[in-house]
Amino acid sequence: MYIPNFLFALALLFVAHAETSVEEENDENNRYNIEGRIFPLSDYHTTQANWQANTRVHVNGGEYLGFVKRDGSFVVHNLPAGSYVVEVFNPEYTFEPARVEINSKGKFRARKVNHIRTSEVIVVPYPLRMKALGKTRYFQVREQWRITDLLFNPMVMMMVLPLLFIMVLPKMMNDPDTKKEIEQIQNMAKFELPEMSDMVSNFLAGSTMPSEKSEKNQVSASKKNAKTRKRVDK
Template identity: 55%
Template sequence: MFGRILLISAFIVGSVTSDTLLEEYEENVGYTIEGKVYPPSTMTYQWPRNSVVVINGGEYKGFLKEDGSFIVSNVPSGSFVLEVLNTDYIYEPVRVEINPKGKFRARKVNYIIPSQVIQVPYPLKLKALSKFRYFQQREQWKITDFLFNPMVIIMVLPLLLMLILPKMMNDPETKKEMEQLNLNKMTSDMPEISEMITSFFNPASASSKTEKSKTSGKTNKKRN
């Protein structure tokens, strides 16, 4: 009887320990994320060596094979951000979600709108977006930069006016307009001859006229 109890208890302890060991093994072993990184158009033989696949900023790492495929092992269930680090090219990061049952789902990383889900196929297929620019490209010389330079404009505009104005003055219509303007100015500035003569021979009457005109102007202002 006592032996049976020992056997049953040993069996129970063994089953519990085996379950815990299996859980620990699954947690330690984890899952495997796989995919392929496509090289850029100008691929070199050192391209796989210069590329590393990292998860969550380096928590898990994977290296590329010669054909661009990769495997990252011992990844537990959860949500992870996978990135391809290359010295010359930029790759779009991907979020990989692994549920406890071992199902994979991959989607684009969107830090601005996290709720927006754009799924991508799994196993992953990653392509280069653009090339890194470590140095600012030097600006090329353009003729517009020279023409729109303020110093050039200040120097060129007077020359253009000197060339264009004489041609405009030779035009008969513009000549007539200018003469009319000058005549109007002269007539408005010159006083009447009768007033000049009366003021010369009779200054008192001229002063009275001017006073009358001033008083009439004041009365008109008051009325207004």
């Protein structure tokens, strides 16, 4: 649900810019306005027809309010100099809060909210650019019952496999045809699998005489075949 916000990484570059360019002062009683803009996610328009009316801007937990205009911009009016936490609430989307500091000269600085290390300053651009972090997940996904879940359950597998061995294998052993077949399969398997020692020796020999490798392989394979045939005959 958290989309990494590259905006803030970029923001560091704009520190000087933000501090000097955005300076606004109301002549009346030294009251200031916090300005910003909310950037909706691309799927806003499909789900929420008028997200602007459903989105609220709270400063210091609702002490001051801002309403969102059609273009997504907002202004919070009439704030004395101080430090404010700006939060954006929408029933469907989560936004990251920002702290805006207005000094007595009317200079603005916006930074990330960090409650643990309160002195740490990661500057974000001002006027604020509030971007939805993502859709808020209020619900747990219900686990659905699927037959595969049951079958691939380790307990079930542990039960089914021994059952197979107990029930099926003895029957197969009784049947003469299958017996033959098994033997054949085993022969086949042995035929195809080269022996480990051969492989090693081949490898060692192959490093010196790569051209003879295939020949040797064939020889060793035929040797092995002979061995296994003997074994079967026994």
